[in-house]
Amino acid sequence: AKLHHNSIRFKIDTKKSVLDLEAFREMLHISPRIPNQPFADLPTEEEILDFLRFLGHSHDIRYLTDVNVNKLYQPWRSFSSVINNCLTGKSSGVDSFRLSQAQMLWGFYHRINIDFAYLIWEDFVYQTTQQYGAILPIELTTAEIRNSKAYKEYHACEMGEATPKPKASARKKKGDSASSTTPP
Template structure:
């Protein structure tokens, strides 16, 4: 981001939530034996899991009375990537590169990566949760997006102590 863009982003953020009123997360810990995380916000503990996260985002199934569709297995995910015209060797989703996709899908995956991790580069890879988000958008399925975003957030929290050059910036908190 160039300096002018940085100033514009800071001005926009300051307009919506003044710096003095922003709440900072002081610590994040995984709750033992669960899929929940405990955040310390302004000296108050808040335990969050995927269901609570869905409530926060106020996202419900698109069709009332119809539950979310299940996330597909790895083979279905690979078949989906091949259907999109992935042009590199693909044996499992962890070895796929965004720049081996056709242009419209490359752009959409770059947007998903940018929104969830502030990361965009030609050698980006997509985690399974992000591929599932792309697949849900492509097929217009009744996908549980908060759960997929939560899975991505949990991964980033669990791996935040990795070497700084290898980890992604966590955009969520």
């Protein structure tokens, strides 16, 4: 499978297929609850942090990375762990949230008509691409770092000159058939 910004291209047996967000929504039978009414806008990260504080997160949180699911009260801790486990296929003692997962919890709690397919899609794309946050200042990099292959790829992605490559687990491995891929 090849991940593109807006679609996933894959091959099953000899048939090539493309899956985009709209097809993904249709496949999951996710549509607005009320016909002809669009999905509600998703909350910002700051609104999500306020929401998590409202749910009783027991430690100070300034950023989403400060959120530990285990610091939420029940039933929110269990519900959050279920969302995380369903999307990532794993669970650990220190589960954390990505923004899309926290927005799902927010949508379930408030019973608001949000685009869950989009959030699941975003979570899937997050798991299969490299993530770069910001350009490193030149003062923090040496000539050796700037000349490395990894830094050049990072810089090209940040400048919009290239798209991030899928993680190794999402690329075809030796010995795999053309129709199989490693799930994210």
